[in-house]
Amino acid sequence: MNRAFRKYHRILALIIFLPITLTVLTGMAATIIKEWPIDTGISARFLLKIHTGEIFKLQAIYPILNGLGMIGLIVTGLSMSGLFGKRKQPTSNDSH
Secondary structure, three states: OHHHHHHHHHHHHHHHHHHHHHHHHHHHHHHHHHHOOOOOOOOHHHHHHHHHOHHHOOOOOHHHHHHHHHHHHHHHHHHHHOOOOOOOOOOOOOOO
């Protein structure tokens, strides 16, 4: 089971790497450009169009796909971590 989650986690990570990275970097850059007096020659509006998927005409589903991808990575990652695995029950001899 752990091997299957590892496989799914790896495939999912490869698929959502670019969209998530693009979302994070453009969100950070747009905030920096809007809040700090830095002239980069790139408008914050253009960066937000990339950030929301509007530039690709995907603004209706881009955030949902990013969110589903991240939820998938969280689920597969947590399942591999063993945090929610079966715990051994103490035997009656251990309590004495």
